[in-house]
Amino acid sequence: MDFIEVALKVNADFADILTAELGELGFDAFVETEDGFNAYIEEDQFSEEALQETLQHYAEFVVVTYNVQKIERQNWNEEWERNFEPLFIGGLVSVRASFHPKPEQAKYDIVINPKMSFGTGHHETTTLMIENQLTLDHQGKRVLDMGCGTGILAIMAGELGASEIVAVEIEDWTVENARENAELNNYGHIDVRLGGAETIEGEKPFDVILANINRNVLLEDMPAYKAVLKPEGWLLLSGFYTEDLPVLQQRTEELGLQYKSHREKNNWVSALFKAK
Missing domain, CATH: 3.30.70.100 (Alpha-Beta Plaits)
Structure with missing residues (x-):
């Protein structure tokens, strides 16, 4: 294509x-x-x-x-390759292409060859999601990454110690790229699936769910996320603007999720919610 x-x-x-x-x-x-x-x-x-x-x-x-x-x-x-620049997020996370050298000061080093997929870390939402991930315990946890793009957030979950990771994306070539990036970072066990919210129906519950998509999809798919989120589990959302946060807070509250905090950058938001 x-x-x-x-x-x-x-x-x-x-x-x-x-x-x-x-x-x-x-x-x-x-x-x-x-x-x-x-x-x-x-x-x-x-x-x-x-x-x-x-x-x-x-x-x-x-x-x-x-x-x-x-x-x-x-x-x-x-x-x-002509435009991609390496990033350093939260003073801990290096996001770079394979042709960039590994920075010595990075605690976590993620290599991404994005091809046509979204999620190099350069967009505010991806950076904000990673910053929020750094605040959560992933060790031995089961993690879901919805709308995974390059797979960067799923790989970050692996870096933070997640034991089981599922990543979902609607485009077949993006699924292919996410799998390639998972292998590149030695996380070939990440289960990358083609599809949408229907692919997680009936799944064993997750400790952490990541969804960096957009306002409308988040609102539509929120019940599907809640259905597979463990009690006391975390839902991290992004892909929307500051002015959209109240409507997302209202929807999560209706579903029994409690708003905890959010980060902003250039009017983009990543918010943390916890299952009650």
């Missing part, structure tokens, strides 16, 4: 908002550029009409120009 690359020139203040909007249209990989960002979507899912309609919503606030081109899947490696 080939991909469509949409190169957008946009004010930095609106880049995150548009990234979220395009995610709703099916775009699932983003690369920052000097004057905006590039967004990627599978060719058969692309609608220029839908793209124009979304951009029109912001026409009175910001000038957005864009260029569309078709790229072959194998060209993605060259694209992300």
